[in-house]
Amino acid sequence: MTNQMNIRVLRSYVGGFAWPTLALAVGTWSVFGAACYATLVGVLPPLALLLVATVCNLYSFTVFHEAAHENIEGKGRGGWLTAAIGAVAGVMFMAPFAAVRRIHLTHHQHTNDPANDPDHWVATKNPVMLLLRCATIYPRYLYCYLVKIDRPRTELMKEIVILLGLWITAVAALSTPWADVSLYGFMMPSFLGMGFTAFFLDWLPHHPHQETSPVSNTRNFPSRFLSVILVGHNVHGVHHLNPRIPFYRCQRAYDAATAPLAPSDRQTLKSA
Template sequence: MTAPPIDVSTLSKAELMKLEREIARRHSGQFPWEILLWAFGNMACWLCLWPLVILGYLPLWAAFSIATINIMLVYLPTHEAQHDIIARPGTKWRWLNELVGHATSWMIVSPFAVLRFTHLEHHKHANDPALDPDHTTHADSAWHAVRKIIRESQPDGQRSRDYAACLARGNRKDLILQSVGFKMTYFAVLFTLAWSGLALEAFFLWWLPLQIGLVYVALYLSWAPHHPAKETGRYRDTRSFRSRLGNIGSMGMQFHIVHHLHPYIPLTRTPAAYWEMRPILEARGCNIHEL
């Protein structure tokens, strides 16, 4: 029998916080098997495209479509690992958490340690123009955001400078060098493939899918859940929203507000946690826009 809804209007802030944390605990702690399958299955699929195309078993145009989806899906498993959701430090399966992070982030040409550091800084300073490394993605509309993301992702773009500044503030010159090393290795691989007569394969299986995938990730993981990005604070720097592509098409970001409040909840549990927590979020003055 379903319990009747709680009248949160009678609860104090302390009681609301206690209830919110109880709901969050109910949706956390489970081992996220789905993320493991997602991480390694997606990577295996992308790697298989190369021999299938080179040996003539799959047309390049079809492989390009699959590769683009693969690259779009890469970031979320490493995002879970960034927040230690697969295994906390000091636990038995910690090595698996780190493996997922490192084994997937290379596909988007970013060191796992860099992604983790800059993303956690984003959580600390969400929507702060001076300290949030993702603030340059924000714009008045989705179309404007896409154009801005593409522009700011260029070598001379503000986004690259913001990430470098974030690492510099943390005195992480080692991570800056890792990023440079990843980029240099990536271009060396592309050059080698092109030199070997596989220029089109390199372009359509990695370079172009990477450009499209990174724009898509920035749009849905940065712009959409924080728009209009004019407020800071735990309950105001993120929002819920309704995507025309649904929760899967938006990579689970419709309920990203729960992730910022309780980043230890697995992505696959975020929707259920949101709907259970929604009356509390309304009472706390959150940006609710999913209807």
């Protein structure tokens, strides 16, 4: 089976309203909201909120990711629901939807290109540098969007206003009873969540960051268990071959695309 044939198999997993994505969004945001309220009334310690909010941040990124690729409302382009879900998901990691979407799509267009891939920031073999790069991915993305990536001026101005609004609100809340919620529920998790996301989605599947072809620029880690824990990102190569496949079908799509292959060809796709 050729790579073209594999891609054709993958296409059959595109489409349909993404009810699991909507459920993930509602579930994640409900847990996050409950944790924030519990901290506000003194039931949940701030550090516990930080842990819960960071985990929710990670799963909310998957919701944002699906909205960015317009995978929520079926085969057509995303409408108001996609935009709304993406915007709410973006609030959790303190970043405007359109800006992060453009950054992510630029990554798809220039995967592993040192000059143009925003995620190439984490391309290193040094563990200490990897930790530092993941920890600073938020300001790196901000720099890429403001300086390196082409985007309409109207979009830029709108996203700057949203970004400033988010952070001004969060900082202002530090002098109110909402201080712990702002710091431990939004500000710190936005950096921690993006840092963990940078490791699991930017470094791990693309290391050693040398290949640029869609069939070889991403690694897969096929596993039913990992598929649940990492919500489909364990077979990130499937996503890069066809970004319109929703996260909850990626493992099945991988299995279908690789099952008929000869061992040598199967290994080729596994490394894709």
